[in-house]
Amino acid sequence: MVLTPLVCALAIQIALAPPESPPEPGPEPAYRTEVVVGQERGDGLAAQRALSRRNVGFxxxxxxxxxxxxxxxxxLARVVSRAPGVTVRSIGGLGQxxxxxxxxSTSQQVPVFLDGAPLTGSLSGLVDLSTQPLDALARVELYRGYVPIRYGSAAIGGAMDLVGAVHRGPPKLWVAGGFGSYLAREARLGFAAAVSKRVSIAARLGYAGSRGDFLYFDDGGTPLLDDDDGMLRRDNNGYDRLFGQLRVDARRGRLRVAHQDIAWWKLQGIPGTAAAPSGDASxxxxxxxxxxxxxxxxxNRAGVPGHVEWIGSLAVEDxxxxDRGGQVGLAADDEHALSVDGWLSPRLRVPLWSMAWLELVGELRGEWIDVDERVGDDGPSPALASGDATRSRLSAAAGAELEQWLFERRWSIAAGLRVDLADSRFAVPEGEGEVDDRGVDQLTLGFSPRVGTKIMLIEGLDLRASAGRYLRFPNLSELFGDRGYVVGNEGLRPESGTKLDGGLILDLDQIGGRELALFAQVVGFVTWSEDLIQWVRSGPVVRPVNVVGARVRGLESGLSLRAFGRDLSVDAAYTLLDSRNDSPELEQQGKPLPGRPQHSVVLRPGGGHRxxxxxxxxxxxxxxxxELEWIAGTFLDLSGRVELPxxxxxxxxxxxxxxxRVELTVEGRNLSAQTSALIRPASGxxxxYRAAISDFIGFPLPGLSVWGSVRVELGGA
Known part of the structure; x- marks a missing residue:
């Protein structure tokens, strides 16, 4: 956007600059932000091994x-779901x-980044992964337990960084298209080329859409009576999305410059829940x-690497x-919201003494949102309409992290401290549009210390553990909602949490001298939360509330096996959760937290040969x-009475x-066409009785679906 001409000018200067002597080689840096297409391939576990060896956490x-x-x-969400400890939340259907x-954790407790810059914005602290096309990415990095301070203070569950690709080599052009059930379709076009030995560009365009009109089981609102049970077709569940990206990468010696502009447009229906469907909300x-x-x-003088880095982002969203009929919310709604988000982070990583690094991180962020409620333009505004408002938040942060390797790189310890300060301007002057304003202006200070360690027990086997304290401010969507499906709560308090984890990682390049590779992990964890912000469904809407105290403990395990190169692959993950509500209210005390499955299993074997x-x-x-997915033990309410099948x-x-050059794919999902399951109540x-197969907040999921695609690549090596 506004920085594009400046970055392009800098890239041109780098491309036209005279050649210089290459820098002296040094040891591999502790982490990288540049991923070159074509590197870290091999058996498919190279990227996993490299990231694990550079970090003390899981x-x-x-x-x-x-x-x-x-x-x-x-x-993207389905791809990430194979990682240990991860579950996906959606409202059903491709692209929704x-x-x-x-x-x-909650989804808000897992901040999402793109090349190190936060994707969370003023409009919502929740990132819709369906708007982050896979075409623009080379790798997904997920941090659990110990999270480096550069990923903020809100990572109570973890953090995810989407890493873009840097093109090297000959020009490449690719086209792709796909078509599937419920009129799902997509078309993609991309081009990448090296302008010179120092500068490369990449451009991508894409369209995706779906009608989303799958059949689902409906109990007629009477679970214990089967006379009115039947199959209904999902209505108003379609979407259309356009995406475009332009990326420029330049390098000269030790200098790296990367710039990307991303734009997307999406129009989607809001279908409502199965019990309260919507025909025209959008x-x-x-x-x-x-x-x-x-x-x-x-x-330094010994050639030990470090770096200085500036990352900035600017985002605008409209x-x-x-919902003029008030079908998915508590009242009619026609809300227009415009947000602007600016973020800047300077970072310095310097070697101190032998095998020790210090990283310093600073952040400055400004968020502004303007809400224009138009329901009442032609008459009195409904009592539940949010009204017009302009709100802003200015935040700053500083952090330091020390990493030390000992005993010839057999023991590593990392410790960090981050301080966050937020100045929120949420109060609306009387008479300026807000019907029932409870927002306040406040200054909030928070600290989030963390420490992690790993010990190499034997070659290929690590023992790891971490402890940390994290803090998350409620976002504007949680505070004010949209008075449609999402009803805000202006009285929310910031949530904080303490978490511990520990476990083993097994990383073997080969087994018994054979062409077998194994990466496995088993981890125990526990998180205590104060003032946990929990989304609760009440009829057709959801509303966030503070839970005074909560505890989540569990066990996660993962296994990735590669044999004979990539001819045989197995990825498996199992997560066991035990959540508890520590609220003083007798009806909720000791009950499981909503939306957290007790058991979650993902199994993905595959095979092929060239x-x-x-x-x-x-x-x-x-x-x-x-692919096999099994999920059980999920509740919808704080009292633990409504359990999903x-x-x-x-x-x-x-x-x-x-x-x-050409890749053809056909895929079937939910092959058993399961749309309902039998529930045997634990109480009452x-x-x-039979209930619909649904997501974690009660949205029905589609039965059998089929997807086919073709991709053609031109140029390249």
């Missing part, structure tokens, strides 16, 4: 270039809203974001939520992959890659 890296079957561009939770979003990174490598056929050695690589879903896919009447 991390997951997913190399998107090696994902089997080239998933749809809007399917989706977010993730980690270790029983939401339209238009957003633009600009991210710039300038980084220069440093080193949202229109319309062949050469014919005299010209035409490359063919067929591949098959299977368990779900066991199967998927199967086939792909064929031809000459490393013992009569079993």
């Amino acid at each position: 991390v997951t890296a997913i190399d998107l270039e090696l994902e089997p079957g080239r998933p749809p561009a809007d399917d 809203f989706s977010a993730i939770t980690v270790r029983g 939401q339209r979003n238009v957003a633009a974001r600009s991210i710039t990174t300038i980084r220069r490598g440093l080193s 949202r229109v939520f319309r 062949f050469s056929v014919g005299r010209r050695g035409l490359g063919l690589e067929p591949r098959m992959f299977y 368990p779900r066991l879903l199967h998927g199967l896919g086939l792909s064929l890659r031809i000459a490393d 009447p013992s009569t079993p």
Whole structure:
């Protein structure tokens, strides 16, 4: 956006500058922010190993270039769901809203970043992963337990960084398209080229959409009576989305400059819950974001590397939520909201003494939102309408993190402290549009210390543990909602949490001298929260409330196996959660927290092989992959009375890659076409009843669906 001409001018200067002597080589830095397409490939675990070895906590890296079957561009949440401790929340259907939770956290407790810049904005602290197309990314990095201070203070569950790709080599052009059930469709176009040895550019355009009119089980609002049960078609569940990205990367010696402009438009229906469907409510979003990174490598006299870095972002979003009939909310609504978000972070990482680094992080952020409620323009405004308002928040943060390696890199310890200060301007002067204003202006200070360590017990086996304190301010969506499906709570207090974890990581390049690679982990964790912000469904709407105290403990395990290169792969994860509400209210005390499944299993085996056929050695690589997902023990309410049925879903896919240029994929999901399950109540009447298979907040999920796609690449190596 406004920085694009300046960055382009800097890139041109770098490209035209005379050649210089290359810097002297030094040890691999503790972490990198640049991912070059084509590196870290091998058996598909190289990215996972590299990230794990650079960090003291439990991390997951997913190399998107090696994902089997080239998933749809809007399917990021499903790709991430295979990581240990992760569960996905969505409202059902391809391209509809989706977010993730980690270790029983809320989705707001997992901040999402793009190349180190936060994607959370003024309009909402919740990132819709369906708006972050896979085409623009090279890798996903997920941090659990110990989270580096550069990812903020709100990472009570963890943090996710979406890492973009840097193009090197010959020009490349690719086109892709897909079509599936419920009129799901997409078309994508991309181009990347190296302008010179120092500068590369990449551009991407994409469209995706779906009608989303799947069949779902409906009990007629009477769970114990089956005479009115039947199948209904999901209405108003479609969407259309456009996406565009322009990226410029430049380098000269130790200097790295990266800049990207991203814009997207999305129009989607708001279908409501199964019990209270909506026929015409909709939401339209238009957003633009600009991210710039300038980084220069440093080193001490011994050649130990460090760096100084500046990352900045500017985002503008316009949202229109319309529910004139009051079908999904408590009142008619026609709300227009415009937000602006500016963020800047200087960072310095310097070597201190032998195998020790100090990282300093600063942040400055300004958020502004203007709400224009238009329901009352032609008459009196409904009592529940939010009214017009302008609100802002200015925040600043500073942090320091020390990392030390001891005993010839067999023991590592990292300790950090982050201080956050937020100046919130939420009060609305009387008579300026807010019907029932309870927002206040306040200054909030918070501290979030953390420490993590890992010890190499034997080659390939690590013992790791961490402890930390985290703080999250309520976002504007939680405070004020939209008076539609989301009803705000202006009296929310900041939530804080203390978490501990510990476990083992097994990382083997080969097993018994054979071509087998294994990465496995088992972790125990516990989180105590004060003033936990919990979304609770009440009839057709959800509303956040503060839970005085809560505890979530559990066990997560993950396994990734690769055999014979990438010919055989197995990814599996299991998470066990035990959540408890420590509220003093007798009805809620000791009950499980809503939306947190007790059991979650994901299993994804796959296999394939690359062949050469014919005299010209035409490359063919067929591949098959299977997916199983089992989730059970999820409650909808704070009193633990409404339990969702368990779900066991199967998927199967086939792909064929031809000459490393063309890839064909066909995939089936929920092959058993499961739309309902039998529930046997743990309390109350013992009569079993049938309920719809649904997501964690009660939205029905589709039955059998099929997806097919083709991708063609031109140019490149």
